[in-house]
Amino acid sequence: MSSAKTSPVVETGLTHLAVSLRGVTKVYDNGVIALGPLDLAVRKGEFISLLGPSGCGKSTALRIIAELSAPSSGTVRVARHEGVPQPGHGIGFVFQEPTLMPWTSVRENVRLPLKLAGLPKAEARARADEALASVGLADFAEAYPRELSGGMKMRVSLARALVTDPDILLMDEPFAALDEITRFRLNNDLLALWRSLRKTVIFVTHSVFESVYLSQRVVVMTARPGRIQADIRIETVEPRGEEFRTSAAYSDYCRKVSAALAPSYSGQSTL
Numbered sequence: 244m245s246s247a248k249t250s251p252v253v254e255t256g257l258t259h260l261a262v263s264l265r266g267v268t269k270v271y272d273n274g275v276i277a278l279g280p281l282d283l284a285v286r287k288g289e290f291i292s293l294l295g296p297s298g299c300g301k302s303t304a305l306r307i308i309a310e311l312s313a314p315s316s317g318t319v320r321v322a323r324h325e326g327v328p329q330p331g332h333g334i335g336f337v338f339q340e341p342t343l344m345p346w347t348s349v350r351e352n353v354r355l356p357l358k359l360a361g362l363p364k365a366e367a368r369a370r371a372d373e374a375l376a377s378v379g380l381a382d383f384a385e386a387y388p389r390e391l392s393g394g395m396k397m398r399v400s401l402a403r404a405l406v407t408d409p410d411i412l413l414m415d416e417p418f419a420a421l422d423e424i425t426r427f428r429l430n431n432d433l434l435a436l437w438r439s440l441r442k443t444v445i446f447v448t449h450s451v452f453e454s455v456y457l458s459q460r461v462v463v464m465t466a467r468p469g470r471i472q473a474d475i476r477i478e479t480v481e482p483r484g485e486e487f488r489t490s491a492a493y494s495d496y497c498r499k500v501s502a503a504l505a506p507s508y509s510g511q512s513t514l
């Protein structure tokens with residue numbers, strides 16, 4: 244499979260895994276050693292969070308999985324269906340900033356990946372509307388981004404990532420800029436979507452609380468260059484909700500994840 248300086252390609256040999264990184268490193272052209280060696284296996288349909296100190300290479304890891312950046316060494320394998328419409332390659336990406344086009348409607352923003360993939364307009368419109376309905380914005384297709392709240396813009400960004408029906412959803416601190424109430428609500432809605440769509444989700448966050456609430460596994464990374472510091476399974480009854488958020492089990496997991504992060508902030512700063 245893919246090796247140093249090559250991109251991951253369609254991989255049919257990964258039966259249970261959605262993503263497999265082995266010994267992956269990234270050295271940027273300016274000499275910054277951003278990542279690794281990183282070993283990470285994510286099962287199909289799993290929801291994992293990547294947590295780690297600022298600059299430890301979380302975004303770099305997502306970008307490598309999404310083929311937006313090539314690894315410097317190591318093996319990257321990404322499972323996806325063949326024949327997925329381009330672009331997107333079976334991967335949806337949600338960034339911290341919603342990055343919507345301000346001059347056009349919410350529907351047109353969501354339709355963009357399908358337009359670029361050359362889908363007929365009527366079909367693309369129908370799929371965009373379906374994606375908008377799945378994030379609770381069925382009534383806002385004609386609205387412009389300036390008419391939406393921050394949380395609604397993020398929902399549009401999520402709909403745009405889902406519109407190509409990707410197997411894997413990569414989310415890079417999507418809710419970091421939102422107020423806590425909106426964030427809690429989006430957390431619940433994201434979990435409901437994940438339960439119904441069963442996508443593989445790799446979610447980058449700085450929040451211990453958010454990572455524990457959302458994930459089946461929290462992967463804690465070391466300071467740069469990022470490696471795996473701890474891999475913590477969150478075993479709870481599903482579906483999660485306020486009962487879990489206020490439970491002793493939740494507090495215990497948060498303590499455990501915080502303890503795994505401690506070496507990153509109690510040692511000498513690498514920033």
Ligand SMILES: Nc1ncnc2c1ncn2[C@@H]1O[C@H](COP(=O)(O)OP(=O)(O)OP(=O)(O)O)[C@@H](O)[C@H]1O
Pocket residue numbers: 271272273275276277295296297298299300301302303304467
């Ligand atoms: N294109 C680039 N060229 C050079 N260095 C880069 C580039 N992108 C990232 N870096 C560096 O690589 C390191 C890892 O960056 P990355 O954005 O992956 O970290 P992160 O864990 O996502 O950070 P944060 O949590 O602050 O968003 C940082 O030191 C960053 O400055």
